[in-house]
Amino acid sequence: MKHEAVLAPAPVRVLRRPVDAPVVGGDAAPTPLKTLCSNCHLRDLCLPCGLEGSDVQRLDSLLFGRRRIRTGETLYRPEDRFQFIYAVRSGTFKSSLTLADGREQVSGFHMAGELMGLDGVAQGRHASAATALEDAEICAIPYTHLSELAAGSSDMQMVMARLMSREIVREHSLMMLLGSMNAEERLAAFLINLSQRLKARGYSSHEFHLRMSRAEIGSYLGMKLETVSRTFSAFQQQRLLEVDKRHIRILDLEALARAFQGPIH
Amino acid sequence: MKHEAVLAPAPVRVLRRPVDAPVVGGDAAPTPLKTLCSNCHLRDLCLPCGLEGSDVQRLDSLLFGRRRIRTGETLYRPEDRFQFIYAVRSGTFKSSLTLADGREQVSGFHMAGELMGLDGVAQGRHASAATALEDAEICAIPYTHLSELAAGSSDMQMVMARLMSREIVREHSLMMLLGSMNAEERLAAFLINLSQRLKARGYSSHEFHLRMSRAEIGSYLGMKLETVSRTFSAFQQQRLLEVDKRHIRILDLEALARAFQGPIH
DNA sequence: CGTGGCCTTGAAGAATCTCAAATAATGTGG
């Protein structure tokens, strides 16, 4: 499986997600495994990004609990009490919202170094669910401890504010996408975004393995899974991509980028 | 104009927006008019909401600049340097994003007591534009001063964090709407949301005047203005609404609420 | 080697968009 090498350090292969996956208790106590930000290979992408040594050491003092999450398990669900922010160490997650009639809307995909759960700050309860798309590992960051730490450091405060604002901006682009793009533009925007994030993590930006199903992509992009599939096929016919199930090779990134209009700046 | 009375304290009538409205300098110095949060009739909806007396007094010490904005003028645009957060005192604003090809996506409408500009924290530059839909008045809150203040008060910090998180949650619902609802559900959700916000401000929840055009509603909801208009007509035929241009009277709020499926909690 | 999940593809249908035209409301310039 040569393709697999593209995303090397991730688990060797994607396990099929069980239909009724066991749920890891809402905010169950993390395992005793502890992690230091200062040693972490993700420190420049993750929470400590932009912090000075002294602040990073203060983060170390919190000794974030580390936890393995298996494919299909949830980290939290809507209404769960908000205690932790979660940083992805490895693997991929989706965030999703559910309507009363069961319709699911995927609101984001999260990879190494990205944070999840910031929507819980508002109400003290999570507003979305976070589900592992493959076996994964996370750091559970106790929010109250983090707040206390922020109280003593304006840099830390700034970093937190930026993280939340970044989330707002991220959602802006998704709204743009959902509100005013057609199927091809949506999928192109999605692939380019993935490509950039993989590149930032040291993976190939033009060849990768999708961790999510067509249905999940469709939900995220506001279209049906058949439309996602057809759009992949269309891109393949236009020689923009090679698609083999979840293996994607981008042949013409520029043309793909032209396929959608980025924001004005 | 009996309907106008429903939204009484607002300016007497909506002025037509000039085609090329003058732009109020990106973050031009506010006028010398100063405002105290502690006296403000919006204090329970706005920034000071949830703060104790001592913190509110500290807010007072910042002496927020107050400014009149006329119909069609912008408070800030994408790429403008981020200096202020703005609180709406009166009037209505829209936030919007623009794609390279000129397509505009409205990402929110803001009324008295609501804050604008939090998306600027991430990059130090605004990511969206804020435009007045009618003559309005705002408080310009210098972000650096606010941060300094937060450094000294954990309550203040918490309030700020909640405000940003609330914005994230708000955008979640919009994504849900854009990603998985049809035209009727979208418009119903929009009207119910407006209705609730007006009610919270002491206005009638079942009769009001829309401050935005069909095109702006359509952009916000991810549909064309003609579809908005047709959906209004459909609701009218179903006896859910009475619509007279921008005057809306909700006849059957429950049925309207059933027309869309709220989030699961 | 059979089963179930995921993906692809086709064909028909539905929702929404586009284009067009009529009407109403409003501000402008005389």
Next chain:
DNA sequence: CCACATTATTTGAGATTCTTCAAGGCCACG
């Protein structure tokens, strides 16, 4: 103060995009 130009809204008809329904293939797993 009136006629006109402009803009906003509504409505219809046809085009388009996307969805729905259905069938078949592939692959991993038991």
